[in-house]
Amino acid sequence: MFKRIFGEHGAKNVVTLFHKPSSTASTRVLTLLKQTNAQSVAHATEDQASSHQAQDKAERMEFELDVTEAPPTADQLKSILDYLGGSGAASKVVSGAQDETDAMRRLKADGETFLRPVVVDWNQGKAVVGESESEILSMLRSISKDNKA
Known part of the structure; x- marks a missing residue:
C-alpha cells in the first residue's frame, strides 16, 4: 500500500x-x-x-x-541477493561466492569481488x-x- x-x-x-x-x-x-x-x-x-x-x-x-x-553495502547486497533469488545468486554478483554468508565475507574483504554491472x-x-x-x-x-x- x-x-x-x-x-x-x-x-x-x-x-x-x-x-x-x-x-x-x-x-x-x-x-x-x-x-x-x-x-x-x-x-x-x-x-x-x-x-x-x-x-x-x-x-x-x-x-x-x-x-x-x-x-554495495552489506544491507544492499542482502537485498540484491533476495531480489535475484537468494543464496544461489551469490556467485552471480560476488566472484567465487558459494552462498550469502560467503558473499558478505568476500565483499567485506575486497569490494572488487562485486561483479558489475548490476x-x-x-x-x-x-x-x-x-x-x-x-x-x-x-x-x-x-x-x-x-x-x-
Whole structure:
C-alpha cells in the first residue's frame, strides 16, 4: 500500500547502477539507462505541454538514475541477493561466492569481488546482473505497470 500511495504522488523509482567504467558491458548499460531515462523525460514533457489529461506510459516509466562505482553495502547486497533469488545468486554478483554468508565475507574483504554491472530497482525489489538489454528494459517497463496500480 505504501508503494501505491507513494507512486500516486509522482515519486520516481530509484534505479541504481553498480558501475565499473573500465568494463565495456557496464558502460553499455549506463548508456542504455541514460537513453531510456532521457526518452521518458522527453515524452513526459511533450505530453504535459499538449495535454492536461492523464500522464502517458512513457512518463510513468521515468526513474531516478543513481550511478555508483562503490560496491554495495552489506544491507544492499542482502537485498540484491533476495531480489535475484537468494543464496544461489551469490556467485552471480560476488566472484567465487558459494552462498550469502560467503558473499558478505568476500565483499567485506575486497569490494572488487562485486561483479558489475548490476542494475537494481529498489522500489520494485528487482535486479538485473550483466548487460542483458531485454531484461533491463523489461524491468524498467514494469515501473510503469507498477505505477498504474
